[in-house]
Amino acid sequence: GENVEQHPSTLSVQEGDSAVIKCTYSDSASNYFPWYKQELGKRPQLIIDIRSNVGEKKDQRIAVTLNKTAKHFSLHITETQPEDSAVYFCAANDAGGTSYGKLTFGQGTILTVHP
Amino acid sequence: EAGVVQSPRYKIIEKKQPVAFWCNPISGHNTLYWYLQNLGQGPELLIRYENEEAVDDSQLPKDRFSAERLKGVDSTLKIQPAELGDSAVYLCASSFRLTRDHGELFFGEGSRLTVL
Numbered sequence: 756g757e758n759v760e761q762h763p764s765t766l767s768v769q770e771g772d773s774a775v776i777k778c779t780y781s782d783s784a785s786n787y788f789p790w791y792k793q794e795l796g797k798r799p800q801l802i803i804d805i806r807s808n809v810g811e812k813k814d815q816r817i818a819v820t821l822n823k824t825a826k827h828f829s830l831h832i833t834e835t836q837p838e839d840s841a842v843y844f845c846a847a848n849d850a851g852g853t854s855y856g857k858l859t860f861g862q863g864t865i866l867t868v869h870p
Numbered sequence: 871e872a873g874v875v876q877s878p879r880y881k882i883i884e885k886k887q888p889v890a891f892w893c894n895p896i897s898g899h900n901t902l903y904w905y906l907q908n909l910g911q912g913p914e915l916l917i918r919y920e921n922e923e924a925v926d927d928s929q930l931p932k933d934r935f936s937a938e939r940l941k942g943v944d945s946t947l948k949i950q951p952a953e954l955g956d957s958a959v960y961l962c963a964s965s966f967r968l969t970r971d972h973g974e975l976f977f978g979e980g981s982r983l984t985v986l
Contacts, residue, residue, distance in 0.1 A: 761912075789974070798874075798961070798977040799913065844912045857926060858975065860912030 757782040757849050761861025768835050769869050776864045778845035779827040787848040788821060788828045789858070794841045802843075803830070835868045842866070872896070874978035876962050882984045888950035891981040895943065895964030902939055903975065904947050905961040913961055919945065952985045959983070 758781040768774050780788075789804035805812045805819045805828065812819050816835075821828040832839055842863045849857040875894040883889050895902050900921050905913035916935070918926040921942035930937065934953070939945040949956055959980040965973050 759912075791977075798979050800977070801974045804974070846912075857915050857918065860914070863910065863912050 757785060757847050757857075757859040759845060759847050759859050759861045761845050761864060763864060764862065765865045765867070767867045767869065770835060770837060772835055774830075774832045774835050774839070774866055774868075776830045776843055776845070776866070777827060778829070778847075778861050779825075780847040780859075781826065782847065782849065783823075783826065784850040785847040786850050788819070789846050790817075790819060790830050791844045791846065791860075792841045793844065793863075799844060832866075835866075837868050837870050840866055840868045874962055874964050874976050876960075876978035876981050878981055879979060880982050880984075882986065883952055885954055885985050886951040888948065889952055889983060890949075891947045891960050891962075891983075893945045893947070893962030893978060895945075895962070896976055899964035899966055899976070900942070901965045902945050903963040903965075904937060904945070905963060905977075907959040907961055907980070909958070916947070916960075949983075952983070954985050957983055957985045 761778045786807040790802050791799040792802045793799040803814050803817050803819050805821050810821055816833050818831045842865050844863050845861040846858040877892050902919040904916040906916050907913045915929055917930045917937050919939045922939050935949055937947045959982045961980045962978040963975040965975050
């Protein structure tokens with residue numbers, strides 16, 4: 756099955772700086788890579804996703820890049836704000852067989868943005 | 871529109887006791903998931919339903935865990951008997967029927983279980 760590794764586990768930045776979180780995956784057949792944000796005590800919520808037919812996707816201050824050859828994808832947050840502080844999870848799908856609907860999540864990155 | 875609703879939000883039980891969690895997915899979502907989230911970890915899939923059929927339960931510890939989704943809407947997840955290591959947050963999520971192009975999962979707030 757799919758294995759997703761996420762780094763770093765914690766990330767501390769000053770307000771206005773950029774933050775980058777990286778994930779690697781093992782299954783070359785995976786074709787869907789979402790990022791979820793989870794604030795303390797709240798539900799995970801999708802913030803951006805990318806499919807394997809594109810290399811980059813942007814939505815205002817957040818962007819995701821995908822390198823299928825190297826099997827890694829990254830989340831980029833520019834002009835960080837204190838409200839960006841949360842746990843961020845990357846995920847990759849199982850694309851084959853009866854598990855194709857399964858998302859495997861990374862271990863999470865605790866992002867802290869200092870005012 | 872209401873999101874995914876879970877109950878109870880918090881549950882504290884003694885080990886060896888039974889516990890049940892309930893989930894009401896977003897209306898129209900055929901696919902329902904139960905995920906386990908340990909502290910400081912990402913969610914791990916326990917079971918996935920397409921309507922009332924469990925299509926992936928390979929990660930569900932079937933000796934003590936069971937789940938059902940009668941009528942293809944609400945779902946319950948049961949643990950009997952609970953063990954200390956079951957303390958975690960149990961997340962329910964739903965989505966439209968999956969195709970090869972995956973869609974967004976909508977999560978509930980979770981049910982936090984503490985086993986003493």
